[in-house]
Amino acid sequence: MAEVRFGQAINRAISDAMAQDPTVVMFGEDVAAAGGPFGVTRGLAERFGGERVRDTPISEATIVGAAVGAAMSGLRPIVEIMFMDFITLAMDALVNQAAKAHFMFGEQCSVPMVVRTPHGGGISAGPQHSQCLEAWLAHVPGLKLVCPATIADSYSLLRAAIADPNPVIFVENKALYALKGELPDEPENVAIGAARTARAGQDLTIVTYGAALAPALDAAATLASQGVEAEVIDLRSIQPWDEAAVRRSLARTHRLIVFHEAVEAFGVGAEIVARMSDVAFDELDAPPLRVGAPFSPPPFAKSLEQQFQPSADRLIHAARRVLT
Amino acid sequence: MAKARVEIARLDNSAATRSDLLDLFSRVQLIRQAEQRLTTLFADGEVPGFIHLSIGQEGVAAGVGAALGRDDTLASNHRGHGHAIAKGLDLDRFFLEIMGRDEGYCRGRGGSMHIADMSVGMLGANGIVGAGLPIAVGSALAHQVRRTGGLATVFFGDGALAEGVVLESLNLAALWKLPLLFVCENNGWSEFSPTAKQFAADVKDLAAAFGIRSRLVDGNDAVEVWQAARQFCDEIRDGGGPRLLECMTKRVRGHFEGDPQKYRVGVDTTEMGDDDPVVRLAGRLSDAGVSDDEIQAVTARAVAAIEAAVAAGRAGSQPSFERMLDGVYARQVANG
Numbered sequence: 001m002a003e004v005r006f007g008q009a010i011n012r013a014i015s016d017a018m019a020q021d022p023t024v025v026m027f028g029e030d031v032a033a034a035g036g037p038f039g040v041t042r043g044l045a046e047r048f049g050g051e052r053v054r055d056t057p058i059s060e061a062t063i064v065g066a067a068v069g070a071a072m073s074g075l076r077p078i079v080e081i082m083f084m085d086f087i088t089l090a091m092d093a094l095v096n097q098a099a100k101a102h103f104m105f106g107e108q109c110s111v112p113m114v115v116r117t118p119h120g121g122g123i124s125a126g127p128q129h130s131q132c133l134e135a136w137l138a139h140v141p142g143l144k145l146v147c148p149a150t151i152a153d154s155y156s157l158l159r160a161a162i163a164d165p166n167p168v169i170f171v172e173n174k175a176l177y178a179l180k181g182e183l184p185d186e187p188e189n190v191a192i193g194a195a196r197t198a199r200a201g202q203d204l205t206i207v208t209y210g211a212a213l214a215p216a217l218d219a220a221a222t223l224a225s226q227g228v229e230a231e232v233i234d235l236r237s238i239q240p241w242d243e244a245a246v247r248r249s250l251a252r253t254h255r256l257i258v259f260h261e262a263v264e265a266f267g268v269g270a271e272i273v274a275r276m277s278d279v280a281f282d283e284l285d286a287p288p289l290r291v292g293a294p295f296s297p298p299p300f301a302k303s304l305e306q307q308f309q310p311s312a313d314r315l316i317h318a319a320r321r322v323l324t
Numbered sequence: 325m326a327k328a329r330v331e332i333a334r335l336d337n338s339a340a341t342r343s344d345l346l347d348l349f350s351r352v353q354l355i356r357q358a359e360q361r362l363t364t365l366f367a368d369g370e371v372p373g374f375i376h377l378s379i380g381q382e383g384v385a386a387g388v389g390a391a392l393g394r395d396d397t398l399a400s401n402h403r404g405h406g407h408a409i410a411k412g413l414d415l416d417r418f419f420l421e422i423m424g425r426d427e428g429y430c431r432g433r434g435g436s437m438h439i440a441d442m443s444v445g446m447l448g449a450n451g452i453v454g455a456g457l458p459i460a461v462g463s464a465l466a467h468q469v470r471r472t473g474g475l476a477t478v479f480f481g482d483g484a485l486a487e488g489v490v491l492e493s494l495n496l497a498a499l500w501k502l503p504l505l506f507v508c509e510n511n512g513w514s515e516f517s518p519t520a521k522q523f524a525a526d527v528k529d530l531a532a533a534f535g536i537r538s539r540l541v542d543g544n545d546a547v548e549v550w551q552a553a554r555q556f557c558d559e560i561r562d563g564g565g566p567r568l569l570e571c572m573t574k575r576v577r578g579h580f581e582g583d584p585q586k587y588r589v590g591v592d593t594t595e596m597g598d599d600d601p602v603v604r605l606a607g608r609l610s611d612a613g614v615s616d617d618e619i620q621a622v623t624a625r626a627v628a629a630i631e632a633a634v635a636a637g638r639a640g641s642q643p644s645f646e647r648m649l650d651g652v653y654a655r656q657v658a659n660g
Binding site for chain 2: 023025051052054056057059061062064065066067068069070071072073074075076077092093096097101102103104105106107108109110111112141142144165166
């Protein structure tokens with residue numbers, strides 16, 4: 001058991017996968033010599049050499065497009081898109097190529113690739129370096145998307161993503177790079193699509209993922225001091241998401257709030273709330289709610305961004321609404 | 325890094341044996357007959373959707389296809405029938421797919437724009453202009469890392485040159501010295517617009533800017549294409565890095581089948597005359613002493629093979645919708 005930072009757990013997952021499988025390669029902007037913009041891939045080029053760990057030019061469309069071609073030709077590429085906002089430049093490769101090759105070519109091939117990319121974080125990175133765009137990608141049949149909230153999951157979900165025969169987007173919240181915690185010597189396997197109960201409770205279900213888990217747990221602690229026991233579900237995987245786990249929880253609590261850092265409108269929360277309103281309508285004792293960012297690009301100024309970021313206070317406020 | 329040189333290839337016929345010429349002619353005729361047949365199938369409503377024909381451009385596909393090995397990979401584009409046939413795809417499954425049948429290459433999910441056969445390294449036609457280039461970069465990377473001894477090829481038209489990924493892909497291929505043959509089929513048209521009004525540069529200059537050697541060939545002469553492609557493939561296999569072959573050719577049909585081509589009236593003809601790659605290659609065969617009977621026998625075999633494939637296509641079954649929904653995600657890796 002070692003105490004590591006979030007990024008070091010990711011680094012170990014890549015390192016272990018590369019040591020185990022010579023077809024795993026990694027490339028992206030400044031991931032080799034510089035060790036990544038957040039230091040996540042430090043040391044990997046030295047350990048595995050310049051053939052398997054490569055710096056690319058600033059060419060997002062071709063980084064991801066090349067990952068598709070490499071995956072179809074026998075490699076298991078891990079690529080990095082430096083900020084999730086830049087994924088806009090690689091959308092053809094993701095949406096029209098990676099997502100569709102298995103389906104469109106009649107299942108002749110698979111596309112085992114991972115795109116690592118950081119979102120959110122509230123670090124005054126401004127409108128083009130802060131967005132949480134996971135809902136876009138979760139909307140595309142053929143892609144998978146995971147978003148870890150803990151040290152252990154960052155390792156295990158990344159291993160699962162690398163092992164998966166499909167294109168998987170691995171989303172890292174920038175706020176979590178500062179997180180420190182224990183990484184077991186032999187971390188448990190985590191299946192893509194399996195949620196985790198981060199806190200048990202019977203009065204209210206809070207569904208969340210990524211860095212929003214921490215304020216969700218803070219809110220749950222405050223609510224507990226007021227006699228309300230919230231169950232907090234960490235989705236871990238957005239596409240596919242663990243519908244059964246949410247439904248099981250709702251069958252006990254009968255109240256639902258989905259809490260995430262991404263913009264609320266047309267988002268992950270909208271999908272979960274809509275789905276539960278359909279298949280678990282009879283379980284609901286109150287309108288299911290979403291708590292996310294307002295319909296605005298992320299701002300730069302600290303004072304603005306603090307108000308933009310969904311907070312424990314806003315979650316508690318929503319909890320009061322569904323509990324009355 | 326060596327600066328690119330542009331050469332107008334004028335290779336003599338002596339290196340091509342009778343059997344080389346017959347092989348090229350067979351490829352050209354298979355593509356021509358397949359696409360001629362598609363025009364009638366489309367007009368008769370037996371082929372739905374969009375089809376983009378390469379009639380007039382067969383010399384490029386045949387010449388490059390004949391220079392490739394089975395393990396070499398190929399990324400194609402929306403006008404990709406010729407590339408697929410030249411790479412050795414099964415004609416029955418080709419027609420089955422274009423006719424939307426379950427036994428087709430893509431189980432009826434892709435159609436003309438997405439023909440692929442991973443077993444011969446044909447990584448797929450592509451509905452997005454320019455999208456094949458980054459895919460070929462990745463496939464070439466796989467050849468390099470896995471030391472397969474093979475190479476990747478990508479076919480793209482002059483209409484793709486204004487896409488940003490062309491620049492990105494040339495750059496990355498040059499930086500990484502990838503085993504990659506870029507093949508630009510220059511037919512002068514970017515969909516409905518003349519490329520002269522769409523692209524302010526020249527592909528050879530673009531290649532030269534990245535230090536990639538290029539060569540301009542007459543794409544209507546399959547032999548010339550084949551010899552240039554073969555030489556470039558040898559250089560690439562020797563570790564020379566990427567090469568670019570620009571093939572001047574002609575798009576006889578519209579951008580898509582059914583295109584009235586009003587934009588072309590008075591600007592350009594849709595006739596090829598003696599530049600027709602079938603005519604040119606037949607002339608080469610005659611020069612090499614192949615009799616008219618032998619030439620006609622190759623054509624007859626192509627026609628028969630296509631008719632058999634059309635019959636197979638008609639006999640195919642309708643794909644299952646449930647099976648389709650089950651095919652969105654892969655359960656295991658099935659590549660390379």
